[in-house]
Amino acid sequence: MLMPGGTVLDGAETREMVGAGHVQETGSAQARFAARRQRWCFFSPGNRSLAVLGGDSRSSGGAEAQVAHLAAAMANCGHRVTLIYGDGGQRNPPRELADVTCIDAAPIWRKPSSIAAFWRVLGEAAPDVVYARLPSDFLALLGALGGLERRARFLYALAHDDHCRPWSAYAYKRWLHAPLYALGLRSADAILVQHEDQRALLAPRLRSRAMHVPNLVRSFASSPRSFEDTAIDAVWVAQIRPEKRLERFLDLAASAPDLRCSVIGGFDPTLPLSCRVALETRMLSLGNVTYRGPEPADVVMSLIARSKVLVNTSSGEGFPNTMLEAWSLGVPVVSLSVDPGGVVAAHGIGRVSGADDRLRSDVCALASSGPLNQAMGARALAYVQDRHSLAAVRAALARAIPGTSTPTAAGRAEPSPETLS
Numbered sequence: 072m073l074m075p076g077g078t079v080l081d082g083a084e085t086r087e088m089v090g091a092g093h094v095q096e097t098g099s100a101q102a103r104f105a106a107r108r109q110r111w112c113f114f115s116p117g118n119r120s121l122a123v124l125g126g127d128s129r130s131s132g133g134a135e136a137q138v139a140h141l142a143a144a145m146a147n148c149g150h151r152v153t154l155i156y157g158d159g160g161q162r163n164p165p166r167e168l169a170d171v172t173c174i175d176a177a178p179i180w181r182k183p184s185s186i187a188a189f190w191r192v193l194g195e196a197a198p199d200v201v202y203a204r205l206p207s208d209f210l211a212l213l214g215a216l217g218g219l220e221r222r223a224r225f226l227y228a229l230a231h232d233d234h235c236r237p238w239s240a241y242a243y244k245r246w247l248h249a250p251l252y253a254l255g256l257r258s259a260d261a262i263l264v265q266h267e268d269q270r271a272l273l274a275p276r277l278r279s280r281a282m283h284v285p286n287l288v289r290s291f292a293s294s295p296r297s298f299e300d301t302a303i304d305a306v307w308v309a310q311i312r313p314e315k316r317l318e319r320f321l322d323l324a325a326s327a328p329d330l331r332c333s334v335i336g337g338f339d340p341t342l343p344l345s346c347r348v349a350l351e352t353r354m355l356s357l358g359n360v361t362y363r364g365p366e367p368a369d370v371v372m373s374l375i376a377r378s379k380v381l382v383n384t385s386s387g388e389g390f391p392n393t394m395l396e397a398w399s400l401g402v403p404v405v406s407l408s409v410d411p412g413g414v415v416a417a418h419g420i421g422r423v424s425g426a427d428d429r430l431r432s433d434v435c436a437l438a439s440s441g442p443l444n445q446a447m448g449a450r451a452l453a454y455v456q457d458r459h460s461l462a463a464v465r466a467a468l469a470r471a472i473p474g475t476s477t478p479t480a481a482g483r484a485e486p487s488p489e490t491l492s
Contacts, residue, residue: 109472111152112198113142116177116207121156124168129365130337132310133286133392134204134230139169140287141202144461146170153196159185178209186212197223200472204228206240208251214258224472227259228284231389235272261471265390266412284467288395288459295401295448296376298441304330305405305434306378308371308393309385311350312339319384319407319427321353324360326431330438332357335374337365376400379438380421382430385409394421398455401448405433420451 113120115138119131123139131139138154146152152171157163159179166173178189189209193201193216201213201223210227217223233239237253256262262277263284264270270281305323309315317334324332334354338347354362366374375381381397383406390411394404404421407430415421422437424430437444457463 109150109199110197111142111145111150111200111202112193112196113138113152113154113171114177114201114203114207114213115139115154115156115205117158118156120154121168121173124154124171124173126367128368128371130310133389136392137228137230137286138202138204140289141464142171143169144287144289144464148465153198155189155192155196161185161188180208199223201225202228204230206234206237206248206252207255208248210252210255211258214255214260217258217260225258225260226263226468226471227256227261228263229265229269229389232269232272232387234389235269236274263471266414268412269389282467282471284471285459285463286390286392286395287461287464288399288455289461290399291456291460292376292400292452295445295452298379298444298448301377301379302331303333303374303378304438305380305382306333306335306375307382307384308335308375308396309383310336310339311347312342313346314386316384316386316407317350318353319430320382321350321357321360322427323382323431323434324357326427327435328359330359330434332360333374333378334360334362335364335366335371372396372400375402378402379444380405380434382434383407383409384430395455395459398448398451399459401445401452403437403444403447403451405430405437414454418450418454420447420454 115121115135117135119135120139120142122128123131123136124143128136142152142154146169154171154173155176156173157175157177159177159182161175163175165175174192176185176189176192178186186209190212193212198216199222201216203210203213203225204227214225217225229235237249237256238245240252241248256277259280262273262281264273264281265284265286267283270278270283273281305320307317307320309317311317320332320334324330351362354360363374375397379402381393381402381404383391383394383404385391386408388409388411391409394406394411397404398420404415406415406421406423407427408423408425410416410423415423422433424433437447
């Protein structure tokens with residue numbers, strides 16, 4: 072996909088900007104990677120990761136999108152990649168999307184035969200690496216596969232801060248799901264954290280298995296978008312559900328009628344109809360708010376590139392994809408409360424307001440000062456280039472996957488990054 076003013080990360084010659092320089096992967100790099108070809112199996116229940124692989128990200132959350140992006144990246148690097156998806160129906164034949172073999176084999180309790188089919192597909196895939204990113208009752212089966220095969224490595228990536236503790240991962244039937252999820256966490260060979268604060272949230276007995284692996288940003292603008300070319304003052308992007316707190320963004324718009332605001336995202340199917348009607352009615356009543364609904368990824372990126380500020384009003388997150396997407400274009404972020412791992416404050420790539428009145432003043436400041444906005448945007452772009460490139464993700468994953476060993480300062484052996492390159 073072509074990003075506004077950016078570089079495409081598809082194809083054999085992937086180009087990434089890292090820090091102030093460029094790292095170009097050539098055909099010889101691809102050949103080295105293929106020589107160490109691995110079998111990856113991604114588990115993503117439901118159909119959202121499948122949709123992202125097929126080019127439709129309108130209904131996906133950040134976790135499902137990250138699964139799809141990483142699966143496609145591993146396939147593009149020469150690995151054999153399988154995605155297990157579905158709702159237990161197992162009605163669709165296997166198909167290839169972005170060089171990933173997609174198999175409808177996710178299990179559900181009400182259909183016991185689906186559990187047996189899931190286990191059979193896992194065995195046939197014979198993976199070296201198993202990767203999952205969302206809580207599930209069946210994660211322990213992924214860990215059991217590794218124990219039986221004695222070579223499959225189960226990586227579980229935390230998608231949200233609430234997923235660090237089983238009891239907070241579910242809002243329904245905790246008595247059933249939380250113990251099963253806890254068993255799944257304990258079965259993981261490595262628990263991948265998005266930022267270091269998530270390590271501290273894990274139970275003490277799990278922290279030794281925690282490894283930091285950043286979220287993947289697939290492409291970067293060649294330079295920060297121009298402040299003068301923006302037409303939107305503040306943009307809000309998310310799937311609309313209670314924890315995203317869209318009403319707080321609408322409060323901001325109402326308190327600052329001179330701001331040109333846009334809302335992008337569809338309503339979560341679980342949102343009560345009364346809440347949806349109330350939010351739609353309020354958006355229509357605000358003359359400075361444009362509601363665009365769910366949009367394809369390329370349209371979302373184009374709208375963010377035309378914005379002065381991305382605003383996040385969530386009560387909780389993991390590491391928001393929308394923040395990374397904004398920074399990849401040189402757009403600063405103003406967050407009401409979420410600062411994943413403290414990176415917003417530490418790198419000066421936006422502001423964390425903490426209160427509604429401060430949110431208004433922070434957004435207005437960045438929407439009115441071109442030099443301040445451009446300086447933050449430039450730092451934001453440099454940050455994602457350095458910390459969230461494919462090269463950075465592969466180097467981090469190498470530490471979680473056994474491979475060619477190299478000595479460390481402490482005399483221990485750990486995987487070499489070349490295992491994934």
